[in-house]
Amino acid sequence: SQKIEQNSEALNIQEGKTATLTCNYTNYSPAYLQWYRQDPGRGPVFLLLIRENEKEKRKERLKVTFDTTLKQSLFHITASQPADSATYLCASEAAGNMLTFGGGTRLMVKP
Amino acid sequence: NAGVMQNPRHLVRRRGQEARLRCSPMKGHSHVYWYRQLPEEGLKFMVYLQKENIIDESGMPKERFSAEFPKEGPSILRIQQVVRGDSAAYFCASSQTLPSRGGSSTDTQYFGPGTRLTVL
Helix, strand or coil, X not given: CCEEEECCCCEEEECCCCEEEEEEEECCCCCEEEEEEECCCCCCEEXXXXXXXXXXXXXXXXXXXXXXXXXXXXXXEXXXXXXXXXXXXXXXXXXXXXXXXXXXXXXXXXX | CCCCEEECCEEEECCCCCEEEEEECCCCCCEEEEEXXXXXXXXXXXXXXXXXXXXXXXXXXXXXXXXXXXXCCCEEEEECXXXXXXXXXXXXXXXXXXXXXXXXXXXXXXXXXXXXXXXX
């Protein structure tokens, strides 16, 4: 069955470092991947979309890559700040073009 | 431009009662999606609606759950005879256009703040 997975363990990094989060998918080939940010008690907020024919996408301090060989997307936050602490979700389209989400990875940036 | 609105933000029900969750999409959006998020889990798709039509309900339990998006008014997710396992955060999202295989900016989904349902 189609799966989209993220590391469930929290990622703890020091302020100023680059945070790298991983999203892996199996048994299908999504046309795109999306990344969302979710703060406690709030709904997800859309950050970036990357299509299968795009290797890399950037938005301010954010960078997303899409490797169709490895079946993986990496999400980078450069010069991380404590305000970047949140859970980050990756998502792709599944059957019927509906979104399917990974379980999310919690990022903690320490000052 | 107001975002997606959901109410109530918190809902407490006793087992066997009914829960009604409301979602008003962003202005100009006619596509609505409902998701459920259990504690420490990811979002699970439940149902996709356009005005007056259910397009995809493949993620919604067959019993006790129903959804509607009337011509006028918000979308409603109804859970009848709630059980403790229904306790979760329910999120609504809306998009301007229908989901496409290639993914475009107009079918990006914007989420509401969620309704946290607690079943006692």
